[in-house]
Amino acid sequence: MLFSVMHIIHLVTVILWIGGLAFVTMFVLPMIIRMQNPLEKVLFFQGIEHRFAPRAKIYNAIVGITGFVMLYLTGWYRLLFTHKGIPLLFMLIIWIFWFIMLFGLEPVIIRRMLDRMAKSGEAMEIETIFARMNRMHWLLLMISLAASIAGIIFGHGYF
């Protein structure tokens, strides 16, 4: 019973988290890039960032907690460094990467980026920063989808 609850919460949170990331990557950032006014770009991005970043931290924590509880309940942690556990280990590594990004690096990186944009005020530089940010979001989305695929492969014994 507890396992089922954890499993459901794990999946629904992954949907909200990675779905939100996909939306920002595929629709919001390209929309910002097409905006003409550099100030409007920065303010719009800041508005989204202020709302999504705290939520992404909560999603990351919930996915981690439910994942670890499932491992504890089933004893699957014993599989972590075995052949069968490769997809599980992959999911865990991507989660740790996200944890470090969200709780350690992101506040520093984003703050520095916004500071740079505010100081420079030059359309060209802001253009370059947003293009780089879009590429970075695509990369993050791809590795997150890869972690989801690893979860499906592990959970359904496809490996």
Ligand code: HEM
């Ligand atoms: C970026 C982080 C993560 C993502 C995107 C993710 C995604 C997923 C997805 C999509 C599934 C498939 C569920 C199904 O098909 O029924 C899954 C299953 C699972 N995840 Fe994760 N997960 C993440 C992190 C973790 C962590 C950190 C752990 C544990 C330490 C974990 C443990 C599990 C377990 C044990 C299952 C198998 C449940 C089952 O179907 O029996 N996950 N995950």
